[in-house]
Amino acid sequence: MPAPLPRLNRKFYMQDPVTVAKQLLGQQLVHVVNGQRIAGLIVETEAYLGEIDQAAHSFKGRRTRRTETMFAIGGTSYVYLNYGIHHLFNIVVAEIDVPQAVLIRAIEPTEGIELMQLQRPKAKQPTDLASGPGKLGAAFCLDLSHNGLDLTTHKTLYVEQLRSRCLPKSHIVESARIGVDYAEQWAKAPLRFTIKGNPHVSVKPSDENSA
DNA sequence: CCCGTGATTTAT
DNA sequence: TAAATCACGGGG
Numbered sequence: 071m072p073a074p075l076p077r078l079n080r081k082f083y084m085q086d087p088v089t090v091a092k093q094l095l096g097q098q099l100v101h102v103v104n105g106q107r108i109a110g111l112i113v114e115t116e117a118y119l120g121e122i123d124q125a126a127h128s129f130k131g132r133r134t135r136r137t138e139t140m141f142a143i144g145g146t147s148y149v150y151l152n153y154g155i156h157h158l159f160n161i162v163v164a165e166i167d168v169p170q171a172v173l174i175r176a177i178e179p180t181e182g183i184e185l186m187q188l189q190r191p192k193a194k195q196p197t198d199l200a201s202g203p204g205k206l207g208a209a210f211c212l213d214l215s216h217n218g219l220d221l222t223t224h225k226t227l228y229v230e231q232l233r234s235r236c237l238p239k240s241h242i243v244e245s246a247r248i249g250v251d252y253a254e255q256w257a258k259a260p261l262r263f264t265i266k267g268n269p270h271v272s273v274k275p276s277d278e279n280s281a
Numbered sequence: 282c283c284c285g286t287g288a289t290t291t292a293t
Numbered sequence: 294t295a296a297a298t299c300a301c302g303g304g305g
Contacts, residue, residue: 116300125300127289136289153301154286160300173300192303204301249300272301282305292296 075230080222083144083163087117087170090144090163091263093236094229099177101210102226108185108210110177110200112229113268116247117261118160120170125253128169139218140169147227149207149217156204157212161221161229175203175248175262177210178270186210202272241266245275 078097083090092115100109118126120140127150128140139148140162148160148171160171177200179186186199186209193199193209200206207213221228236242244260251257264271266278 118300127300132290134289150300151286151288153299154288156286156301158300175300202301247300252299284304285302288299290296290298293294 075232077222078145078229078231080143080145083161083222084165085144085163087119087163087172088261090161091115091117091172091261092242094161094172094174095242095263095265096233096237098180098230098232099174099210100181100228100230101212103182103185103211106182106185108182109230110179110181110210111232112174112176113178113265114174114176114271115263116173116175117263118171118173119261120164120168123253124256125247125250126169126171131169133169137169140171141167142218145220145222147216147219147221147224149212149214151214152204157207157214157216158203159207159210159212159216173203174206176201176264176270176272177206178268179209197269201270237265243275243278245277248273 094112121131127137143166144163146162152158160173162171164170189208200209243264245262246258247262
């Protein structure tokens with residue numbers, strides 16, 4: 071057996087959401103299901119800035135049963151049901167009672183692809199398996215039971231560190247977040263981050279030079 | 282373009 | 294209590 075890769079630790083997740091969102095790009099999300107690894111490279115993230123951010127569930131410090139998880143310590147998973155159908159996977163960042171998070175929107179599948187395909191029967195090609203937050207939740211077998219877990223210690227759900235630094239700036243594209251048109255001036259803030267040119271992202275940023 | 286789907290939130 | 298909303302995806 072090869073030595074296991076290190077996972078992203080508490081110190082990493084205690085940073086601000088923009089830093090974490092950028093540095094998660096190129097790292098590997100892992101979920102072990104029935105002893106089998108489902109894994110993929112994170113290629114798209116969004117930062118949610120908490121009380122000041124109109125697009126965040128925790129805007130104005132709103133603290134309800136759903137949003138309670140956002141007030142947990144950095145490194146805690148935040149999974150919620152979206153549109154009655156989709157389970158969206160976020161990672162809480164920063165200190166306790168600072169309700170900020172990063173939404174993981176897309177991954178490039180690396181392991182357990184057949185298992186992903188079983189959860190995503192409509193997917194016709196690898197780029198359809200997890201190219202969007204709802205698709206990712208299904209492909210990775212995530213549901214509400216995965217809300218509130220500590221990703222720095224959990225046995226079956228975590229992020230492996232494949233690189234110790236951020237990707238080069240020239241490989242990261244910043245764009246407006248998806249599906250937050252209601253958030254007035256926050257709707258256009260450049261808080262979405264994608265790996266430039268990667269075919270597994272949900273929606274290609276319009277200003278991306280296809281080089 | 283439109284709609285399913287159901288928990289959460291907000292308005293009565 | 295009831296109505297509106299919603300960090301989406303699939304189909305026409």
